[in-house]
Amino acid sequence: MGLTRVPGLLFGGDYNPEQWPEQVWQEDVRLMAEAGVNIATVAVFSWSRLEPAPGVYEFGWLDRVLDLLHEHGIAADLATATATPPPWLIRRHPEVRPVDANGTRLEFGSRQGYCPSSPVFRDGTVRLARAMAERYGDHPALVMWHVGNEYADHTVECLCEESARHFRRWLEDRYGSLDGLNSAWGTSCWGQHYTDWTQLSPPRKAPGPVNPTQVLDWRRFCSDALLACFEAEREVLKEVTPDIPVTTNFMSILHHLDYWRWAAAEDFVSDDAYPDPADPTAHVKAALSYDLMRSLKQQPWLLLESAPGAVSWREVNVPKEPGVMRLHSLQALAHGSDGVMFFQWRQARYGPEKFHSAMLPHGGTDTRQWRETLALGADLRRLAEVAGSGTRAEVALVLDWESWWGLEAPESLPSDRLRLHRLLLSWYAPLHARGIAVDLTPPGRDLSAYRVVIAPNLYLCTAEQAANLAAFPGQLVVGPFSGVVDAADQVHDGGAPGPLREHLGLRVEEFWPIPDGGTQQVVTADGTRLTARTWSEWLAVDDAQVLARYLGGPLDGRPAVTRRGTATYLSCLPDDLTPVLDEVLAAAGLTGTDLPAGVEACRRGDFLFLLNYGAATATVSLPIAGTDLLTGRQLHGSVAIAPRDAVVLKPGALPKP
Structure with a gap:
């Protein structure tokens, strides 16, 4: 059984019939059938059309759309239409509009303009989701539910008073008491001791740096608040239509949301991916994102949105050269997607996305884009048997969202040049070039299936996470600035690498970030020279072999890369990780494939x-x-x-x- 009851690979895109006269719909479904489209995403931004007044529903037009799709053998990825609240709701309840960190309440006129903590907004979404499920639950076109759309794309957070009240409840659930919160937040610093829950607020604009644990908890809360919006709708859909799978579209490796927690709430993972045609390394970044999608539930996933050509939101929107749409689509399949879908089916004539490419462009069927759409549909039919197959990876990269949030806090760190996505790519790219399959994993997941586990950075590391990594019998690699703080963003006793110290056999005495434009040379035992540009550390080795030392500068001669048993530690990030990676892979018995460049x-x-x-x-x-x-x-x-x-x-x- 695949992701849905549609056999083979899914192929289609976002369909917005409400943007077109009804006479166009017949041409749409005819051309969809000609192209081999077997699924269409509908009603994503249709709340204002489906409920034009409170409790007044106009489903007739959507009835006709779904009937028309089904008549032509096309299934529906039916959205709950709650991605943007309607104008009447905003004007009746202006408190639904989100407030930014400066205290400005944002105006209506774009999309996703809502406060995730607003009970008015949540009640409205649940009522509409129930009405949609009760009306369409038995419709033969329906094969999956699409809740919301690209959560945290525009609305990442809201700092209004309703959000503040919600944040206080969340904190009380987390800490149980003000004593617990004051201890975790270290409020004895800078005179921040709290004596009443009402004194707590979101991290709004302040005169200076805001308590970093408060900021970390706010990031946790914002991810959870948006997840609660998704789960409220999912609960209704599962109550009314228990056999229809529910998903929401992720946004590749997104900083704002903990996708490990989100994926657990979905029936299957779906993703929106837009590799930049102007970036020669875009396919490597896309592969990393796709491997995350496959890893989130360790099963096939779905590419729910991609661009046939140019997008409309970059400063320069470069189209895809002939063949690139196909190549990008096949890459998603290679990394576990059970289909290829696009934004959008028919190119819009108006609105912010009128210049975003589509399967059927402004120029119609006598265009390169349409011919490539037809060809891709034929390719996907030839590849139907790929659907449902899995991937076995023997290498895993550790990704923990809470650690990521702590690492990239806006202030109070030794350097803000350590960026997790770049650190992940630094390790992933050479593995990808060798054709070595890679999973991503949270630090607490069972690691026994892998031969190599690489944690490019684990700034926040708990004792439980460290124990799980230390118990891993294969080759473990830990990158710089790891094991620094606990779950409360408080520095571990004895400093870094905290609970990983015994396993790694070393101590970090001082962090030594490299100033912009500077470099630090590193020399391996066989004389190979490497260059680091962002970070270095003053290490004290307790019980580890030194594989490389710093060369020149204040760290001259000091350990840079160490090894204890099967655990390797890098106190820097060299431009070229090949010497370290080759040694680790050889120790694990992995070689990869010798591939031509590109x-x-x-x-x-x-x-x-x-x-x-x-x-x-x-x-x-x-x-x-x-x-x-x-x-x-x-x-x-x-x-x-x-x-x-x-x-x-x-x-x-x-x-x-």
Whole structure:
């Protein structure tokens, strides 16, 4: 069974029929069927059309849309339509509008303009979700529910008084007492001791730096507050339509929301991904995001939005060159997606996204974009058997959102140059270049399936997390500025690496961030020189082997990279991690694949995806013989892959000559 009852791979996009005269709808569904579209996302921003006045519902137009889709064999990803509250709700209840850190209440006129803690907003979303479920729960087109849309895209937080009250309740649930909160927040610093819950507030604009634990708890709260909005609707949908899967679209590796917690509340993970065509490394960043999506529930996921061509929200919106839409789509499948969907089906004529590309562009069917849409639909039908297959990874990258929030707090850190996404990519990119499958994992998850676990940074590290990492029998790598604080953002006794000290066999005596424009040389035991540009540390080795030392500067001769047993620690981030990574992979018995530059190799189940992002034809040695599902060719030995082309190899014995 796949993500939905639709067989094979899902193919479609966001459909906004309310933006078009009804006579256009017939042409839409005819062209969808021609392209092989088997699912459409509908009603995402339709609250004001479905409920034009309080308790007054106008479902007729949506009835006709769903009936029309079903008549043409197209399923519906039906949104609950709650992504943007309607004008009547905002004007009757202006307190629903969010307030920023400066105390300004934001005006209506965009999308997602709501306070996540507003009971008026939540009650409205739940009522509409129930009305939608009761009306469409038995409709034959319905195969999945789409709650909200891109949570934390525009509205990350609200700092109004309603949010303050909600935050106080959340804090009371977390700490139980003011004594517990004062202890955790360290309020004896700067005279912040609280004597009544009403004295607490969100971290609004203040004269100087705000208590960092207050900020960390606020980040936790904001993620939970938005999650509660999703869960309130999900509860209603599951009550009325228990057999219809529920999801909401994530936004790749998003700082604001703890996707480990969010994914646990979904039936399956879906994601919106928009690799930048102007970025030559975009495919590596996309692969990292896709591997996160697969890892969140350790099962296939769905690419719910992507761009056929240019987007409309970058400063310069570069279109995708011929073949790139296909290549990006195949990459998502390679990393575990059970479909490829786009924003949007028909290109809008008005609004902020009128220049965002679509499967069916302004120019209609006599366009390159439409021809590529048709071709991709045909490719996905050829790849139908890929749906549902899994990926086995033997390397994992540790990603913890609470640690991320602490690491990138706005103030009070030794340096703000350590950015987690960059740290993740620094390790992921060389693994990706070798064709080594990678999972992402929270630090507390069972790690026994892996040979290598890499924590690029774990600024916040609890004793329980450290114990789980220390119990891992494979090769463990820990990056700089790790094990610094506990869950309350308080420095561990004895300093970093805190509860990881015994396992790593070292102490960090001083953090030594590198000033902008500066460098720190590092030399390995075999004389290889590396360069670090952001961070270094003064280490004291208790019980560890020194693999590399600092060269020059105030840290000259001091340990830079150490190893104790199967645990490696880097006190810096070299530009080139290859020497360290090669040693770790060799110790784990992993080698990877020798790939031409610009070629990605990714296994999904029995299928081998080979994708050429380069500008020249690449010849790739094949580890297996089989059939290219895209062309039907029988392949063995090696294959030449043209620029922006791909091979999806299904293993199997070749016929005898």
